[in-house]
Amino acid sequence: MPLELSVGVDIGGTKIHFALVDAQGKLYADEQIPTEAIQGAAAVMERTLQGIERMLGLVDRMKDAVVIKGIGIGSAGQIDFASGSVAYAVDTLPGWTGMRIQARAEERFPDLPIIVDNDVNVMAVAELRCGAAKGLRHFICLALGTGIGGAVVENGRLVRGAFGGAGELGHVSVDFNGPQCSCGNLGCLELYASGSGIARLAKEEAASFNDSRAVMQAWLQGDAQASQLMNIAIAALASGISSLIHTFNPEAVIIGGGVAEAGDAFLSAIRRETQKRTSAAMWKAVELKLAAAGNVAGVKGAALQLWHYPK
Amino acid sequence: MPLELSVGVDIGGTKIHFALVDAQGKLYADEQIPTEAIQGAAAVMERTLQGIERMLGLVDRMKDAVVIKGIGIGSAGQIDFASGSVAYAVDTLPGWTGMRIQARAEERFPDLPIIVDNDVNVMAVAELRCGAAKGLRHFICLALGTGIGGAVVENGRLVRGAFGGAGELGHVSVDFNGPQCSCGNLGCLELYASGSGIARLAKEEAASFNDSRAVMQAWLQGDAQASQLMNIAIAALASGISSLIHTFNPEAVIIGGGVAEAGDAFLSAIRRETQKRTSAAMWKAVELKLAAAGNVAGVKGAALQLWHYPK
Numbered sequence: 001m002p003l004e005l006s007v008g009v010d011i012g013g014t015k016i017h018f019a020l021v022d023a024q025g026k027l028y029a030d031e032q033i034p035t036e037a038i039q040g041a042a043a044v045m046e047r048t049l050q051g052i053e054r055m056l057g058l059v060d061r062m063k064d065a066v067v068i069k070g071i072g073i074g075s076a077g078q079i080d081f082a083s084g085s086v087a088y089a090v091d092t093l094p095g096w097t098g099m100r101i102q103a104r105a106e107e108r109f110p111d112l113p114i115i116v117d118n119d120v121n122v123m124a125v126a127e128l129r130c131g132a133a134k135g136l137r138h139f140i141c142l143a144l145g146t147g148i149g150g151a152v153v154e155n156g157r158l159v160r161g162a163f164g165g166a167g168e169l170g171h172v173s174v175d176f177n178g179p180q181c182s183c184g185n186l187g188c189l190e191l192y193a194s195g196s197g198i199a200r201l202a203k204e205e206a207a208s209f210n211d212s213r214a215v216m217q218a219w220l221q222g223d224a225q226a227s228q229l230m231n232i233a234i235a236a237l238a239s240g241i242s243s244l245i246h247t248f249n250p251e252a253v254i255i256g257g258g259v260a261e262a263g264d265a266f267l268s269a270i271r272r273e274t275q276k277r278t279s280a281a282m283w284k285a286v287e288l289k290l291a292a293a294g295n296v297a298g299v300k301g302a303a304l305q306l307w308h309y310p311k
Numbered sequence: 312m313p314l315e316l317s318v319g320v321d322i323g324g325t326k327i328h329f330a331l332v333d334a335q336g337k338l339y340a341d342e343q344i345p346t347e348a349i350q351g352a353a354a355v356m357e358r359t360l361q362g363i364e365r366m367l368g369l370v371d372r373m374k375d376a377v378v379i380k381g382i383g384i385g386s387a388g389q390i391d392f393a394s395g396s397v398a399y400a401v402d403t404l405p406g407w408t409g410m411r412i413q414a415r416a417e418e419r420f421p422d423l424p425i426i427v428d429n430d431v432n433v434m435a436v437a438e439l440r441c442g443a444a445k446g447l448r449h450f451i452c453l454a455l456g457t458g459i460g461g462a463v464v465e466n467g468r469l470v471r472g473a474f475g476g477a478g479e480l481g482h483v484s485v486d487f488n489g490p491q492c493s494c495g496n497l498g499c500l501e502l503y504a505s506g507s508g509i510a511r512l513a514k515e516e517a518a519s520f521n522d523s524r525a526v527m528q529a530w531l532q533g534d535a536q537a538s539q540l541m542n543i544a545i546a547a548l549a550s551g552i553s554s555l556i557h558t559f560n561p562e563a564v565i566i567g568g569g570v571a572e573a574g575d576a577f578l579s580a581i582r583r584e585t586q587k588r589t590s591a592a593m594w595k596a597v598e599l600k601l602a603a604a605g606n607v608a609g610v611k612g613a614a615l616q617l618w619h620y621p622k
């Protein structure tokens with residue numbers, strides 16, 4: 001029997017990641033290219049389609065051994081899952097709002113099923129099928145990157161909401177008198193516990209760190225000023241996670257993204273603070289975990305959609 | 312064809328409400344008795360069963376005209392929906408934790424289907440079938456009473472979580488440095504926007520109001536001190552609602568409970584403040600509404616479960 005593979009594509013603000021992935025989430029080939037978002041949405045779309053062509057070209061040479069199941073795409077921004085188009089994207093991808101990703105890909109590859117969702121929802125699919133959420137029916141994913149993305153699986157299904165905008169967990173406010181967020185609310189979690197949030201805290205305290213990476217590094221080495229900053233970030237994050245636990249009663253909260261690369265020390269600190277802030281019954285039912293799929297979660301989950309949503 | 316009715320029961324800390332209800336949510340008879348929770352859980356359960364017997368007695372006399380579809384019960388506390396027992400109840404119902412409501416009712420009424428859920432989930436059923444959420448698939452209910460209860464319907468189904476504990480929306484924190492809440496977290500919404508929360512704010516500011524009702528009354532009449540308190544309560548509530556909107560992308564947020572009885576002025580103030588705090592795309596998709604089923608939502612929704620969950 002030939003090997004069944006899907007093309008996974010992860011479109012972010014700085015890079016586009018392509019891979020050939022099997023039903024178990026194993027990567028057979030992958031390639032990363034810079035997004036060059038500055039060249040505009042049409043150019044990004046074309047670079048995406050060409051990357052998919054290259055992936056398909058790889059298996060052209062071994063037609064008897066491999067069958068392509070379809071193309072799965074995860075993209076930054078709010079994605080309308082039904083149409084596979086971009087409902088809203090921020091300035092990291094200029095002009096990306098309104099892009100009909102799925103329709104454009106279907107024009108180019110009319111014979112293949114194509115599924116498009118946002119980058120954190122596909123991360124949740126990766127964690128569910130072959131990562132930290134294997135076997136779970138209720139869990140929350142938090143992607144702590146430049147901003148904070150979220151995805152929620154309730155009773156085995158992604159929570160999508162009225163137009164697919166659900167899961168904007170970076171815009172859960174942790175301080176109703178806090179600093180102004182671009183979303184309109186004050187004190188959003190993203191302003192404290194994302195890469196840019198930690199950098200903002202450092203700037204506010206006039207600390208001498210260049211970015212969140214430097215803060216985290218110094219924190220891991222026991223630096224006092226970094227600890228003061230990270231205590232704020234961790235308290236805010238723990239409070240937000242506790243709110244989400246009381247809202248969803250999940251079996252797991254899975255933390256990924258660049259900030260989470262600080263690893264076990266970071267996870268332990270969050271776990272300690274979240275436990276303090278969560279009712280005993282809810283805490284007993286939930287586990288805090290680092291994302292298992294790591295930095296390939298996007299491309300892996302994108303491809304795994306083909307098996308997750310049987311057509 | 313005989314009229315199909317269900318017995319609805321709404322068990323709260325101060326009163327138990329019984330009614331005969333049809334599929335459209337119309338009440339044919341109802342009765343309220345004091346809970347007398349102080350007498351203990353066994354006595355409360357017995358008073359509940361006797362009340363159901365009285366309701367059934369009413370239709371005994373008109374057997375040809377009426378057929379009883381079943382018994383629906385809504386109870387304060389965390390309810391395990393699968394077993395119909397109380398996972399956790401606070402001190403307003405001493406000893407209620409662990410009560411096997413459904414099993415006890417089935418012993419007494421072995422021939423009738425019986426469904427038990429928590430009081431806010433049954434409120435959501437009432438709003439969905441014949442109230443402010445008619446025709447919606449994605450909405451949030453907030454019951455602003457002594458505390459704050461919540462229920463979320465996502466894609467037509469109640470969000471229950473791992474053990475049925477989801478929807479504790481009063482324990483969404485709005486200030487991660489705020490006052491200590493009994494749940495473990497700091498600055499929970501319940502500490503600002505419930506009846507007891509508004510009373511707490513008044514006490515903190517040494518204001519001369521006896522309770523939240525007095526604050527609301529004075530606020531509606533333009534009292535300056537009451538306005539100052541209500542501005543805090545409304546900002547906290549709007550921030551919490553905005554967090555929930557970004558989390559669930561709902562079509563409606565429905566506000567009920569005693570505090571919401573302040574009516575349209577209260578709703579307008581919350582609406583204004585929530586709009587400021589919510590992204591434009593999410594705001595466009597959502598409506599803020601007062602609960603239509605009002606103070607009979609509990610007993611009505613409890614009974615409507617018989618039609619909502621076909622057995």
